[in-house]
Amino acid sequence: MKCPCNPNKLYKNCCKKTHDNIFSAETSEELMRSRYSAFVLGNINYLHKSHHSTTRLSNREYKELKKWTQSVDWVKLQIHNSTDNSVEFTAFFIENGSLETIKEHSIFCIENNHWVYLNAV
Known part of the structure; x- marks a missing residue:
């Protein structure tokens, strides 16, 4: 299967690694991409784990x-x-037949020795 965050890569060689082991995300962008893929796949447990404890x-x-x-x-x-x-990213999705977007400037930090989403500005 192609990775939701980048159709030029296979999921198993991209975000699956981070979904299986959150400590493998080496950059904020890697974590952000893995969170997008988790949204696409409905992986709520990963979204919870990758969210800062104070803004969860x-x-x-x-x-x-x-x-x-x-x-x-x-x-x-x-x-x-x-x-x-x-x-800074834009996520595109179709809801009720209309193309919609989420534009966000996400902030990340290290918590418990791995990257987490803190908030958006």
Whole structure:
């Protein structure tokens, strides 16, 4: 299967490594890409694990998020810029027949010796 974050790579050679072992993400961009793929695949456990403990969603919010992620058709991820601790991106998806986007400047940090999503600015 192609990786959701980059159709030029196989999932097993890309985000699956990080989904199986979060410590394998070496950069904030790698973690961000793995989070996008987790959204596409509905991998809520990984989204929880890769979210900073102080900004993590509640269990109810994760259940709602899983339902939403499975209700849309993910199209692609476009990275605009990345630095040591941030990634600017656009995620494209189809919801109710319309092409929609999420544009975000995400901030990442290290917690418990691995990269995590902190918040968006």
